[in-house]
Amino acid sequence: MQRVCFLLKVRADRLDAYRERHAAVWPEMREALSATGWHNYSLFLREDGLLVGYLETEDFAAARAAMEATDVNARWQAEMAPFFTALDGARPDEAMKPLTEVFHLA
Amino acid sequence: MQRVCFLLKVRADRLDAYRERHAAVWPEMREALSATGWHNYSLFLREDGLLVGYLETEDFAAARAAMEATDVNARWQAEMAPFFTALDGARPDEAMKPLTEVFHLA
Numbered sequence: 001m002q003r004v005c006f007l008l009k010v011r012a013d014r015l016d017a018y019r020e021r022h023a024a025v026w027p028e029m030r031e032a033l034s035a036t037g038w039h040n041y042s043l044f045l046r047e048d049g050l051l052v053g054y055l056e057t058e059d060f061a062a063a064r065a066a067m068e069a070t071d072v073n074a075r076w077q078a079e080m081a082p083f084f085t086a087l088d089g090a091r092p093d094e095a096m097k098p099l100t101e102v103f104h105l106a
Numbered sequence: 107m108q109r110v111c112f113l114l115k116v117r118a119d120r121l122d123a124y125r126e127r128h129a130a131v132w133p134e135m136r137e138a139l140s141a142t143g144w145h146n147y148s149l150f151l152r153e154d155g156l157l158v159g160y161l162e163t164e165d166f167a168a169a170r171a172a173m174e175a176t177d178v179n180a181r182w183q184a185e186m187a188p189f190f191t192a193l194d195g196a197r198p199d200e201a202m203k204p205l206t207e208v209f210h211l212a
Contacts (some may be wrong), residue, residue, distance in 0.1 A: 003148050003160075005148070005150040005158050005160065007152065007156070007158070018208070019208050022208045022209040023208070023209075025209060025211075030211055033211055034211065038211065039211075039212070040211075040212065041209075041210070041211040042109050042111070042207050042209065042210045042211075043207070043208050043209040043210075044111035044205035044206060044207050044208065045205060045206055045208045046113065046205050046206075050113070052111050052113070052158055052160075052205060054109075054111065054158075054160045099150035099151060099152050099158060100150060100151055100152075101148050101149070101150050102124070102125050102128045102129070102149050102150065102151045103128040103129075103131060103147075103148065103149040104147070104148045104149075105131075105136055105139055105140065105144065105145075105146075105147040105148075106145070106146065
């Protein structure tokens with residue numbers, strides 16, 4: 001099992017709307033994440049918009065590729081893109097660069 | 107179970123040493139963390155020194171307090187303090203301010 005952590009940045013003027021959207025993620029999106037291997041997946045938001053993602057998966061590259069192949073992901077990411085800064089034209093899911101795990105305690 | 111995420115900043119000139127220290131955390135420190143309720147605890151390091159901590163615990167305030175009461179924590183935090191920036195005189199463990207979880211999928 002891989003533990004994956006990535007960072008994104010939410011626009012400071014969209015924090016409330018971002019929170020609201022993530023309190024009501026489409027059931028179809030949640031089901032697609034589970035079906036493609038995204039487990040124990042949390043998003044944490046700092047007051048300035050820094051967003052931390054954490055998940056556990058068998059193979060992150062495979063989980064990303066499987067999710068990218070779903071229609072619901074394309075629709076969700078298109079709606080989420082305006083919430084983020086500095087994505088350089090990439091979709092939010094494409095900008096998820098995993099950080100290196102330097103310590104783990106079960 | 108609470109899922110906790112916090113951020114710290116490692117000095118850019120100490121990244122290699124920080125990695126080395128965390129590949130060899132004292133067994134006594136690992137045992138104290140487990141005994142005081144720090145579970146599934148990971149640290150992730152970005153190349154610029156941003157450090158993300160993630161853990162699961164019954165009660166983070168209680169887990170922090172129990173850890174603070176151990177001798178090994180005082181020794182470990184004293185050795186770790188010089189690795190961090192902008193701690194304003196606080197020990198690294200005192201600077202762990204949890205971020206708000208805005209999404210979770212089991």
